[in-house]
Amino acid sequence: MELSGSKSTGLAGCRGVRLAYGSTIALDDVSFAVEQGETVAVTGPSGCGKTTLLHVLSGLLRPDAGEVYFESEDFSTRSDAARSRLRLTSFGFVLQFGDLVPELTLRENVELPLRVTGTRAPVARRRAEDLLGELGIGDLADRQAGAVSGGQAQRAAVARALVHEPRVVFADEPTGALDSGSGEAVLDCLFAAARERGAAVVMVTHAPEVAERADRVVRMRDGRVLQAVTVR
Ligand SMILES: Nc1ncnc2c1ncn2[C@@H]1O[C@H](COP(=O)(O)OP(=O)(O)O)[C@@H](O)[C@H]1O
Ligand SMILES: [Mg+2]
Known part of the structure; x- marks a missing residue:
């Protein structure tokens, strides 16, 4: 990564950020x-x-100082609406357990990112079903999100994060609420589906066994990045 000048070679990132x-x-x-x-x-x-x-x-928070970029463009000073559009089209999110809409089916949850950006219902439906099948929960597509296990819900959350083919998936403690077995399965889904589509993944975790699944580990302490370790 180039540390001076206004452009960078990375797909997404930040420089000199204070908040x-x-x-x-x-x-x-x-x-x-x-x-x-x-x-x-x-x-x-x-x-x-x-x-x-x-x-x-991901543009949800604007820093007090520094640059935040995506595809070489500093978007930290763009409007809330512009940053919101960027999130809808280019980014996907997996949060800790519990952020699916419980009253909707898994398929309807996965369709949401497509529907809000104008994809027609039959197309959204087919893509959601295909992806749920790819992630091993196709048989649960019509089940309400509130009526599946934590691991199944997180697989559906992975599907929802990837269905609109984002360039970057941001995952915040994606397995933090799961037992290690279902956590492993969710990570397998996340990494395989992201690699398949060429999406980058930025995953927050405090669990070393989760971190070591990534290509690279970045350690933080007290608001600073300590070191960047290449795992493989
Ligand atoms: N909305 C907020 N208002 C005030 N302080 C916050 C808020 N969010 C986070 N913090 C504080 O900022 C620091 C960093 O928090 P956070 O980014 O959530 O850390 P982590 O995800 O590593 O646990 C912590 O000291 C936390 O208490
Ligand atoms: Mg946190």
């Missing part, structure tokens, strides 16, 4: 980059700024 919540400095001069198709784990103790970094990289 404070009142007197709490959550991010202190943080630079980070992810390449196309790369999987990166962001790890570190609770409160070190992992979630805040993910929110800055």
Whole structure:
């Protein structure tokens, strides 16, 4: 990653980012980059700024200082609407257990990112069904999200994060609420489906066995990036 100038070679990232919540400095001069198709784990103790970094990289939070870019374009100063559009079209999200709409079926949940960007219902339906099948839960497509196991719900969340073919998937403790067996299965789904589509993954976790599944591990402490370790 080039550290000077306004352009960068990474697909997405940030440079010299600072962000404070009142007197709490959550991010202190943080630079980070992810390449196309790369999987990166962001790890570190609770409160070190992992979630805040993910929110800055995805445009949910605007930093107090520094640049945030996607495809060489600094979008940190673009409007809320423009950043929102970028999230809808280019990014996918997997949060900790519980962010599917429980009253909707798994298929309807997975269709949502397509429907809000104007994909016609039959097309959205077919893509959602195909992806649920690919992730091994095709038989649960018509089940309400509130009536499946945590691991099954997280697989559906992976499907929802990937169905609109985003360039980057941001995952915040995606297996944090699961037992290790179902956590493994969800990670298998996430990494395989992302690799299949050439999507980059930025995954926050405080679990070393989860972090080591990524191509690269970035460690944080007290709002700073400590080191970037290449795992494989
Ligand atoms: N909305 C908020 N208001 C005030 N402080 C916050 C808020 N969100 C996070 N923080 C603080 O910012 C720091 C970083 O938080 P966070 O990014 O959530 O860390 P992590 O995800 O690594 O646990 C912590 O000290 C946390 O208490
Ligand atoms: Mg967090």
